[in-house]
Amino acid sequence: MLRSPHRAGLAGALAALLLATACGGGTTRESAEEAGGPEATAVADPDAEIPEGLQVAFLPKQLNNPYFTVADAGGEEAVGEFGGEFKEVGPSEATASSQVSYINTLSQQDNDVIVTAANDPNAVCGALNQARQAGASVVTFDSDTDPECRDVFVNQASAAGIAETLVRLTSERIGGSGQIAILSATPNATNQNAWIELMERELEKEEYAGIELVTIAYGNDDDQKSFQETQGLLRSYPDLAGIISPTTVGVAAAARYLSGSEYRGEVALTGLGTPNQMREFVEDGTVESFALWNPADLGYLAAWAGAALAAGQITGEAGETFEAGRLGEYEVGADGEVVLGPPTVFTADNIDDFDF
Amino acid sequence: MTEPHVSARPAPPPGPARRPALLAGVPARRETSVAGALLVSVLAASLLVDGFATGRNAGFLILDVAAVALIALPMTLVIVTGEIDLSVASTLGLTSAVLGRLWLAGLALELIVPLCLLLGALLGLMNGLLVTVARLPSLAVTIGTMALYRGLAYVVLGDRAVADFPFSWTGGAVAALPGTPVPWVALLIAGLAAAFGVLLHATAFGRSLFAIGSNADAAAFAGIPVLRAKLWLFVATGAMAALAGVFWTMQYGSARADNATGLELSVVAAVLLGGVSIFGGVGALPGVLAGVLLLGTIRNALQLADVPSDTLTVVTGLLLIVSVVVPNLLARAREHRRRRRSAPAGPG
Numbered sequence: 001m002l003r004s005p006h007r008a009g010l011a012g013a014l015a016a017l018l019l020a021t022a023c024g025g026g027t028t029r030e031s032a033e034e035a036g037g038p039e040a041t042a043v044a045d046p047d048a049e050i051p052e053g054l055q056v057a058f059l060p061k062q063l064n065n066p067y068f069t070v071a072d073a074g075g076e077e078a079v080g081e082f083g084g085e086f087k088e089v090g091p092s093e094a095t096a097s098s099q100v101s102y103i104n105t106l107s108q109q110d111n112d113v114i115v116t117a118a119n120d121p122n123a124v125c126g127a128l129n130q131a132r133q134a135g136a137s138v139v140t141f142d143s144d145t146d147p148e149c150r151d152v153f154v155n156q157a158s159a160a161g162i163a164e165t166l167v168r169l170t171s172e173r174i175g176g177s178g179q180i181a182i183l184s185a186t187p188n189a190t191n192q193n194a195w196i197e198l199m200e201r202e203l204e205k206e207e208y209a210g211i212e213l214v215t216i217a218y219g220n221d222d223d224q225k226s227f228q229e230t231q232g233l234l235r236s237y238p239d240l241a242g243i244i245s246p247t248t249v250g251v252a253a254a255a256r257y258l259s260g261s262e263y264r265g266e267v268a269l270t271g272l273g274t275p276n277q278m279r280e281f282v283e284d285g286t287v288e289s290f291a292l293w294n295p296a297d298l299g300y301l302a303a304w305a306g307a308a309l310a311a312g313q314i315t316g317e318a319g320e321t322f323e324a325g326r327l328g329e330y331e332v333g334a335d336g337e338v339v340l341g342p343p344t345v346f347t348a349d350n351i352d353d354f355d356f
Numbered sequence: 357m358t359e360p361h362v363s364a365r366p367a368p369p370p371g372p373a374r375r376p377a378l379l380a381g382v383p384a385r386r387e388t389s390v391a392g393a394l395l396v397s398v399l400a401a402s403l404l405v406d407g408f409a410t411g412r413n414a415g416f417l418i419l420d421v422a423a424v425a426l427i428a429l430p431m432t433l434v435i436v437t438g439e440i441d442l443s444v445a446s447t448l449g450l451t452s453a454v455l456g457r458l459w460l461a462g463l464a465l466e467l468i469v470p471l472c473l474l475l476g477a478l479l480g481l482m483n484g485l486l487v488t489v490a491r492l493p494s495l496a497v498t499i500g501t502m503a504l505y506r507g508l509a510y511v512v513l514g515d516r517a518v519a520d521f522p523f524s525w526t527g528g529a530v531a532a533l534p535g536t537p538v539p540w541v542a543l544l545i546a547g548l549a550a551a552f553g554v555l556l557h558a559t560a561f562g563r564s565l566f567a568i569g570s571n572a573d574a575a576a577f578a579g580i581p582v583l584r585a586k587l588w589l590f591v592a593t594g595a596m597a598a599l600a601g602v603f604w605t606m607q608y609g610s611a612r613a614d615n616a617t618g619l620e621l622s623v624v625a626a627v628l629l630g631g632v633s634i635f636g637g638v639g640a641l642p643g644v645l646a647g648v649l650l651l652g653t654i655r656n657a658l659q660l661a662d663v664p665s666d667t668l669t670v671v672t673g674l675l676l677i678v679s680v681v682v683p684n685l686l687a688r689a690r691e692h693r694r695r696r697r698s699a700p701a702g703p704g
Contacts, residue, residue, distance in 0.1 A: 026464025027522055063665055092665040095617060096517070097608045104416040105659045108407045122519035123608035126530060146519075188514065 044320050048312040054084035056306055057106050058299070059116040061143065062094035067274065067295050068117065070356035071142065074299030075115060081325050082307050084113075096120035100127045107131035113306035115299075117142040125149040137309035141302040142295075151309050151316040152336045154302040156293040159191075161342040162246065163198035165291045166270060167208065169345065170242045173268035173288055177210030178241025181233050183254055183271075185221040185247045195246045214240070219250045226253035234263060245271035251290060255281035275346055275354040282348050291343040295356060298340055301327055305338055386631030386683060387643025394650045401657035408657055411537030419530055419607065421652035422541045423448070423616060425645070426600040427623045428630075429545075429552040430593040432644045435627055436556070437586055438569040438636025439487065439494040444597040445619035446505035447479045449612075451601030453509040456518030456611025465525060473598050479505060480594020484587040494590075502620065509613035518611040529606035541603065548596075553641040561585065569636025625672070626651050629679045651675075 056079045060068035072088045079086035089106070091098035096119050104127055106114050114136050118124050121144060128138050128149045141154040170180055182199070184192045196216060203213055214237055219226025226249055234240055245251035251271030255278060258264050265285050273290045281287045301324050308314045308322035316336040324330050330338050346354065402409035427444050434441050451472045458468045479501070486497040533540050556562040567575040568582050576582045605611045630647025632639030651672065658668050 026466035027525065028464045029459055029462050029520065087662065089659070089662065090665060092669060093618070096610060096612055096615065097604070100608065101416065101420050101656070101659065104420075105656075108410070108413050108416065108660060110407075120517060120608070120610050120612065122517060123610040123612075125609060126526065126607075186515070188516070 044315045044317065045312050046314075046321065050082045050084075050307045050311040050313075052083050054079075054082065054113060054307055054310055055109075055111045056084050056086055056113040056115065056303055057111045058086070058088045058090075058303075059099060059102050059106065059114060060088070060090050061099075061117045061119050063088070063090045063092055065094070066276070066356055068142075071117075071295040071299035071302075074294075074296035074301075075303040076299075077296070078300045078303035078307075078325055082304070084307065086303075094119050096123040099124050103127035103131055107134050107136060110134070111136055112310045113137045113139065113303075115139045115141060115302045115306050118145045119143070121145045137306055139302050139306040139309065141298055147335050150336070152305050152314070152332065152338055154298060154305055155337050155339045156295075156298050157341065157343045158339050159194045159198055161339075162195050162272070162291070163202050165343050165345065166195075166244050166246060166272075167199055167202045167211075169270045169289050169291065170244055170268055171208055171211060173270065174211070174241040176208070179212050179214045179237055179239055180242040180244060181214055181237065181240055182216045183226060183229060183233070183243055183245040183247075183250045184216055184218050185250060187218050189221075192246060199244065199246075219245075219247075219253060221247055221249045223249060223253045226250045227257050230254040230257040234261070234267065240267055242268035242270070245269070245273075247271065248273050248277060248292075251287075252277040252281075255286050259284055259286040272343075273346075274356055275351050276356060278346070279351055282346070282351055289345055289347045291345050293340055294344045294354070297327060300325065301330065301338065301340055305330070386638070387640045387646060390629065390631050390643050390646040390650060390679075394646045394653065397650060397653050397657065401653060401660075405657045405660045407660050413656065413660070415532055415537040415539050417649075417652050417656045418539050418542050420656065421648050422539070422545060422607070423600040423604050423619065424622050424626055424651075425545045425648045426548065426603065427593070427597050427619070428626050428644050428648050429548055429641070430589065430596045431623050431627050432630070432632055432639055432641055433552065433556055433562075433565055434494075434586075434589045434593055435624075435632050435634065436565050436569045436636060436639045437589060438572065439586060439589070440498065440624065440634075441480075441483060441494065441590060441593045442498040442620045442624070443479070443483060443501040443505055444593060444600075444623060445616045446502045446509065447476055447594055447597035448601035448604060448616045448619065449614060450479065450505045450509040450512070451476055451598040452605045452611045452615040453513035453613045455602060455605050457512050459521065459611070460518055465521075469602055472602050473595050476598020476601070477591050477595040480591040480597070481587070483594065484590030487590065488583040488587045506613070506617070513611065513613045515613065519609055521606065521609055521611075525606050526609035529603060549641060549645055556641055565589075566637055569633075569638070571637075622651070625676050629676055631679075631683070633683075634680065647679075 056075070058072045058075050060072060062068070076086045089102050091102060099116065099119055100123065103114065103124060107130060114131055116124070118140055125146050125148065128145065132138055138150040139152050139154060140150045142156055144153040182196055184196060200213065202208065203211055215233070217229040217233055219229045230243065230253065233243065243254055245254050251269065251273040254269055258267055258269055259281055269287050270290050272292050274292060278287060278290055304324035305322065309316065313322045314320040314332055316332060318332055318334050320332045321329055332338055407413060431441060431444065454475055455468055455472050458471065459465070483498055483501055486492050487494045531540060532538055533543065556565065564575065564580040564585060567578065567580055568585060572582050604615055626648040627644050628634055629651060630644035632644060654671065654675070655668060658671065
């Protein structure tokens with residue numbers, strides 16, 4: 001085993017290393033150079049034909065997640081329309097690195113298009129860039145990667161569109177005046193905070209002058225915590241007229257609490273939810289309307305974007321346009337983003353048309 | 357010190373004692389069969405799966421198993437002594453989180469990396485002290501520190517990711533040896549595997565680990581410093597998990613508190629598949645390397661063949677059960693025959 005001379009040697013080596021780096025500068029955050037992905041050099045040809053038999057692979061955050069099952073089904077529909085070959089692969093756990101080996105596999109199989117929702121914006125970067133160098137077109141949807149690592153990002157809905165829709169739905173329901181609260185996920189969730197900020201800005205508008213945002217509660221995207229936070233909100237603010245919960249976990253938990261309480265039908269609840277989670281609460285009158293993008297359309301658009309890339313109709317530059325089947329024409333925005341459109345609003349009238 | 361007693365467990369097979377000293381403690385059968393299984397699966401995959409037998413894919417495969425391989429080396433020694441360390445993936449995560457934090461603070465990577473390795477050794481030391489000084493079972497200790505270290509990782513970095521590492525490091529981590537598709541990390545693993553292999557199979561210290569794993573009380577009675585040996589093994593495991601953490605962070609270019617969640621199970625699976633007995637006292641390092649590669653090959657080949665991930669998990673689980681159950685049944689059958697031939701040697 002290690003005797004004292006070894007130990008002294010080890011300590012000495014470590015000390016020397018520390019000293020060397022302390023004096024020598026070394027690789028620090030300040031000195032680091034920018035990493036770059038492959039640059040697009042091709043020129044877009046809007047009239048290019050989508051080749052037959054294009055191999056399109058969907059790699060969701062994880063398999064057996066109802067949201068992605070619906071999104072991928074939308075992708076399959078699109079791939080069928082342009083005569084390609086569809087497949088869906090993915091990890092059973094939504095961890096940051098689990099997608100990397102799937103990307104490598106797809107690249108090894110020479111797939112033409114990889115459509116993915118990233119579990120981590122950076123962990124998949126190296127693998128995606130390798131796949132792009134090997135000739136694959138990469139589309140991200142739902143959750144983007146670093147823009148350096150993909151050709152196009154299909155955004156489910158603009159943040160502004162979500163904020164506008166949720167504030168409008170609430171205002172309609174409470175008659176334009178009263179106290180409202182927001183039930184969010186975690187205090188540092190990027191999406192949530194962006195939406196909350198935009199909702200606050202939206203509420204400053206003249207037409208919403210009668211609405212007062214009293215507090216923001218955090219349910220941590222945990223069903224039970226969200227349930228308790230809803231309970232707490234109504235205890236702290238007995239005059240609360242409405243709650244906006246821009247998270248599927250939060251809005252379902254809040255609906256469950258309201259549904260079993262004296263506030264059912266009294267407090268207006270809206271937010272981002274899935275039809276399957278919210279169906280019973282729409283039926284029992286707890287919730288009148290809520291919003292979400294349609295994941296099937298999201299996958300459908302992502303597949304068309306991938307085909308347009310592979311065909312050379314677009315390269316990911318702002319201003320390029322492409323046809324996306326039944327959804328019509330789309331334009332690539334800044335940073336290679338394509339926005340699906342305003343969120344779909346679900347009410348008692350249309351909820352039975354959706355199953356996800 | 358408790359009075360030495362005769363273990364109810366069967367003594368290790370008498371075979372190794374008659375073989376050359378260099379091979380002492382290397383039971384022949386298990387690792388040969390793992391190596392055979394590896395060979396068969398590589399051949400089968402090369403023939404049946406499109407895109408498997410290419411240099412590029414071999415590179416992907418090695419990178420996929422690199423972190424598991426690094427941690428499996430010291431884990432082999434730990435399990436040979438009859439202990440286990442389930443905190444390794446959390447040590448990896450905490451190392452990754454600390455790496456990210458220090459990078460944000462503006463330290464140089466050349467300084468951060470040795471600090472991270474030191475941190476890993478200290479985390480391992482804590483496990484070791486709890487096992488050897490507080491005399492707690494390592495299973496309980498490391499289930500505790502598994503949660504503790506992962507929790508600390510979230511304290512350090514929260515649920516955000518640090519990812520602005522320079523490409524010279526992130527690209528460098530996955531770079532191949534010049535002129536080959538083989539990632540350089542394969543050389544690192546081979547070098548460390550040789551070091552751990554020599555330590556386990558060709559030194560007095562290594563032989564003492566088998567004695568400890570077969571019967572710790574008897575080993576202590578024979579003058580082997582049981583606790584000190586175990587302490588050092590936990591320190592080494594912590595340091596290697598930290599090394600894997602540094603590599604993981606650069607490989608994926610992302611320092612996160614939740615990095616490698618659940619990896620401890622892959623490591624233990626590979627070690628057991630490699631022929632190391634979970635009860636201690638039996639095992640060989642080459643077998644473990646074959647086990648790591650076998651799991652990697654099966655996963656890689658099935659993925660290339662578009663087998664769904666659920667099926668893949670089921671296959672891996674079954675393989676592991678078979679690899680643990682079959683030798684156990686064989687050993688029991690041998691024991692049964694031996695007892696029928698001669699009168700029982702000890703109580704129980």
